[in-house]
Amino acid sequence: MKYNRILLLTVMLLSLAGLTGGCGFKDIDKRFFVVAIGIDPPAEGAKGYKVTLRLAVPSPKVEPGAAKSRVETIQATTIAEGVRLLKSHVDKELDFGHCKLLLFGEELVKKDFRAPMQWFARRRDIQSVAYVAIGKPDANSILNVEPSSERLPGNAIFLTFGHGGTESSYTLYTYLFDLLRRAGERGLDPILPIMRVENNGYVVTRLGLLDKSKLVTVLNPQETEMFNQIRYEFKKSTVAASFGGQNMVMSVDGISSKTKIVRTNEGYVLRLRLKIKGIFEEAPIGVYDQDWKKLEQTFNAQVEQEAERLLKKVQQAGVDPFGFGLKFRATHAGSEKTWKAWESIYPRLKFDVKANVIIEGSGIIR
Amino acid sequence: MNRYFYYCVTIVSMLNLMMFVPYLLIQDRYTGAISSMLLAALIGTTMAFLFTFVMKAFPGKGVPEIFAMYFPKWVTAPLMFFLGCMYFISASIVLNGFAVLINRFLNPDTSSIVVLSLLSLACVYGATRSTLTNIFIVEMGLILNVPLILMILFKSYRNSNLDWDAMLTIAQYWRNPPKLNSYAAAVYLFTGYSGYAIFNRLNPPNFRLRYRWLIPLVCCFIMVTSFFVPIGFHGTEAVASYLYVWSVTADSMTMEYGFLERVVFIFLLLYLNLSLVYTANVWHIAMEFFKSCLPKAKPQIDPERTPLSNWVIACILGLFTVVTSYLLDEKQDLRLATNWLILRVCVEVISVLFLFVLSIGAGGKKQST
Structure with a gap:
């Protein structure tokens, strides 16, 4: 028995040597x-x-x-x-x-x-x-x-x-x-x-x-940043708005973007809700004492406008980099018809963008 | 001995994540994969529960001994030979698949036959060890590898590139009726119990299996993960074009501050370990089935010295695997695996139900005495 085992082991080891010779490794x-x-x-x-x-x-x-x-x-x-x-x-x-x-x-x-x-x-x-x-x-x-x-x-x-x-x-x-x-x-x-x-x-x-x-x-770079914010909720970004020629820029702390495709009497509408929190990075002195609610509203209006312009541009180009179509498929019954329907919906899709910009602070100074 | 049963269950479902199962399921993602998976979860769990009942009715006896109690040798021997072949093929498919994977991803310059021969050698050695040693090997293999695999699986769920919309889109197709192909693939993940056709020999007479709810839990988690995560990474369309779905999925993850940035290499090494352990283990089971066909067969769970028959049978199994893989190309491999899975479903249902009927009879006998 013992003899057999040794013989087997030897055969196995020898065959190993033969096999490894075939490995084509380069240093x-x-x-x-x-x-x-x-x-x-x-x-x-x-x-x-x-x-x-x-x-x-x-x-x-x-x-x-x-x-x-x-x-x-x-x-x-x-x-x-x-x-x-x-x-x-x-x-x-x-x-x-x-x-x-x-x-x-x-x-x-x-x-x-x-x-x-x-x-x-x-x-x-x-x-x-x-x-x-x-x-x-x-x-x-x-x-x-x-x-x-x-x-x-x-x-x-x-x-x-x-x-x-x-x-x-x-x-x-x-x-x-x-x-x-x-x-x-x-x-x-x-x-x-x-x-x-x-x-x-x-x-x-x-x-x-x-x-x-x-x-x-x-x-362009501004649209790219907007895309990054809507699609990837990218935090290390900015939002800017101008107040009668004065530019104000906020650095973003938190961002959440939710999209939903809803059916209304005027056809399908894409609802985009953008919630952006941040603190001022560039603003005139004295921004601390201004009415922040008013500032927020101006920010909201300008962000909404910018986002809608981007969505329209993308729609007119006939592409869907945001994945709205996939979202539509994910929320509707699984069949070929769903996709067919979306193909005719997307060119006529309307957008309803609501932004909610929240000012958290004015930075280190007033 | 409870935990050893769950090791067997886990290793089978874990391992098949890497093999053909997700590929076959994903091919049918629009045409019934979801309902097949639901059905498989139901029937797979039932089969496992029925089998644990059989185990309890015949403590300390493997399937060959159970059959030997009721039927003459000339009936059992061909049956056992057939069952042995079924086990053997399952492991050989895994080993062959893995040799090809290594050739594709780890070392393209070495031919897959060379890799397969080396792997086979290790598995032949493992298979010749005793039944007791083999179940210990499974334990060690799992404890060393599963924690990291689970970490990678959980990380995949938290990856920002995982597209939940794509996963939901596919989930919307649950209404389509199940298909045999995808059912056979999905239910295979639930068949870890089948190792106990032989390992039941190790159970003491008063053995009671607890925590049986773990079977559906573990298997369903792995089934859902193996199907949906690749879809989340590769979308609903492109996912079907990948042959080695999970290798590519692992390659799509990065761990920038891990030991290696590319997850795929860690993943492949972990799965290499698992597949070696699994193959050694299943070849051992197949070998025991073949041994039971020999005249004067007597099951031994931990013999002092390895019988020569172990070596002879295991070497034949190894050689057969290498020769087959030499003869078949990748497409034929896949067809073989698919057909084998379908055949296996029939064999599983028939044999488990048959054993269950026998065990009801055995239970009745016990009560009357």
Whole structure:
């Protein structure tokens, strides 16, 4: 019996050695980590895509400005082919596991972004939590920037988006899985932030609204902030109003936005209730002694106006980035008819926006 | 011994979150998945309760011994062989599915056959251990892995990217009648009790199973989570395009200040542990069923020395799994799993009801004596 056991163990161990020989592992110093991918339409007349990869060059120094990266660009009929071709331009194996930014060129998004998006979705090594954005004027020029404050290659990109570094109410971010969800969903349309270059750094202030296949319209920074407040209840933002030429700005402490689709005699109405609490950040001296109820009413009126203008703009563009359609489906019986009904309701949908701005304080001074 | 029963229940439903069950349910999300899940919760719980009654009626006896009490060997042997095959296939599907997952997400450069062979080796070793050891393995595997898995599941509910509207939209489709495919998938989450077809040998004569309400509670929580959370993350449409629904869902979560930012790697490692434990365990059950077909079979729960038959049978099981996965591609795997699930539903209902009838007879005998 004992002999049998030893024999079995030996056989098992030997087969283990044979198996591990087949593992194709490559050391970290034989890999090039791709930190960002940009896809652009090709130069005039050619077919396919212009693929740009930003590769991190490992460096022993970690200090601002010491990050080095290498940018490779190639033109090919398909992205997969382009990446394979690029592999022959570099000496190390390309690794997409750390790629955090997927950039579509503006020209590409204006035509059709679906094929490159599918490539991202199908690749097993591209993260679902990679950020997706639109590069203006094109993806290539954005990837070529090396910001002077960057400590690690590509780090400035990750800090711009997400909650890690700066948190701006104008900078929305979209994960790849969110883009895929919105691109497929009935009743929710894709959004992508628009990235441009200024002074050797990135600026993200505008939001692009897309339908299922292309860019439809772009929100300006104020509208982007409003969108962020309505859809994501984003707190680190501001509300502004003017009182006879005097501008007053409040920093938001708490925000809640509730939407409901109701049926009235005049057809369907979308009720939006915005409740914003905050304290003054910029106001003339003496605001403490004014009647806050009156100020609140002025704020309410101006916020309502701004919100309604945004909702109308979005409706007229024929897209639904807020997910009103999904909300309608979620609150009505589950059938094909519900969706059909919504498709005819949305273009004629009316908006009823009520804002409730609450002033909590005037800051440190009166 | 109460807790070991619930370990078996938990591991089966936990594990299937990663496998084909959510995928099959989500394919039918507009056409009867919700009602199938409700029906499965009802029938699955009933089956589990009936089976616990059987366990109580035949303390210390596994299913092979119960059958041997009533029928001659030439009737029981083929039946036990068939049941053994059913158990064996369930574990092999899991292991094969996981080997493919590892190949896709963790180590794309190693072929899934190599990974599967390595996993099989570990599971063959686990399966050859004694029945008592195997139930301890389940306990350790669960205690080490489940807390973190539960944390990730709860975190997924609190994720700001979870779209409750999408989940509600699908819930609106509850009126559609149930479908066999999705019913078979959903009810599978409730079949953790089936491990006690063999592990009942470990129960002492005066054994009483308490806290039975835990079965529907645990299983329903996992069933609802495994179906709705992916829909919340990927929407009502795009969710159906993912083959490895939960791997992608885990990849959609981040823990910026955890050990790793990407949850998917932690999640996959935890589930790798679970699937190894599960496979070793179920192969052991299958092996015991096959052993009961041998002449002069005598069940032993903790033999001094591992019988040679254990090694021979377990190695055949491992080899069979590797060869099958070599022959089948991904699409055929899925078809095999679907058909097996449907067959399993029939076998489950027939065998549990049959055992229940036998146990009523046994109870009657006891009262008369």
